[in-house]
Amino acid sequence: xxxxxxxxxxxxxxxxxxxxxxxxxxxxxxxxxxxxxxxxxxxxxxxxxxxxxxxxxxxxxxxxxxxxxxxxxxxxxxxxxxxxxxxxxxxxxxxxxxxxxxxxxxxxxxxxxxxxxxxxxxxxxxxxxxxxxxxxxxxxxxxxxxxxxxxxxxxxxxxxxxxxxxxxxxxxxxxx
Numbered sequence: 001x002x003x004x005x006x007x008x009x010x011x012x013x014x015x016x017x018x019x020x021x022x023x024x025x026x027x028x029x030x031x032x033x034x035x036x037x038x039x040x041x042x043x044x045x046x047x048x049x050x051x052x053x054x055x056x057x058x059x060x061x062x063x064x065x066x067x068x069x070x071x072x073x074x075x076x077x078x079x080x081x082x083x084x085x086x087x088x089x090x091x092x093x094x095x096x097x098x099x100x101x102x103x104x105x106x107x108x109x110x111x112x113x114x115x116x117x118x119x120x121x122x123x124x125x126x127x128x129x130x131x132x133x134x135x136x137x138x139x140x141x142x143x144x145x146x147x148x149x150x151x152x153x154x155x156x157x158x159x160x161x162x163x164x165x166x167x168x169x170x171x172x173x174x175x176x
Contacts, residue, residue: 005077006060016071016139018064027061068158071135071151080144082151094153101160105167114171121164128157 007014010026032038034053039046063069072082101124108117131154138147 006064006073009056009060010064012064014074014077016067016074016136018070020065023061023064027057027065030057031061067132067135068151068154071139071147071154074139075144075148075151078142078144080148082148082155090152091149094156098156098160105160105163109167109170112171112174114168114175117164117168117171121161121168124157124161124164128154128161131157 005014010023010030012018012023012026031054034050034057036047036050036054039050042050063073075082101120104116104120108120131150135147135150135154138150
């Protein structure tokens with residue numbers, strides 16, 4: 001099994017823009033070709049190779065279907081791996097925004113205000129979408145240093161959205 005990158009594995013041009021329906025179709029075709037049922041009567045060696053291909057196909061699909069992971073992967077391929085958002089300095093404006101969002105979330109938790117939480121979630125989702133669009137432009141220009149900085153911020157935004165969803169679940173449980 002050779003080590004093709006995820007884009008090569010799916011026959012796609014390397015880039016941030018990926019048609020999700022096309023990717024899903026390509027994933028289904030490739031996953032079907034190496035499905036274990038097709039190798040039920042094969043040798044152990046053939047079964048092992050098919051399982052390796054299956055794992056590579058599923059991992060490639062997992063990375064390419066997620067815009068954040070896809071952007072991180074493109075940075076890795078370009079020789080600019082992205083560390084997590086807690087390592088290194090971040091933009092002061094973004095840090096200030098983080099603190100403001102966290103304070104808002106704490107106030108919402110204290111007041112159990114579901115409408116305020118819904119509004120915060122909408123604002124953060126809009127920010128996430130803006131970051132995705134900005135990242136796509138930076139990747140197209142191959143401005144990798146800037147892409148890495150933006151991805152570290154985007155990673156924070158994704159985790160913060162997860163916190164909001166968790167808080168929404170907790171508020172629903174409290175109101176039952």
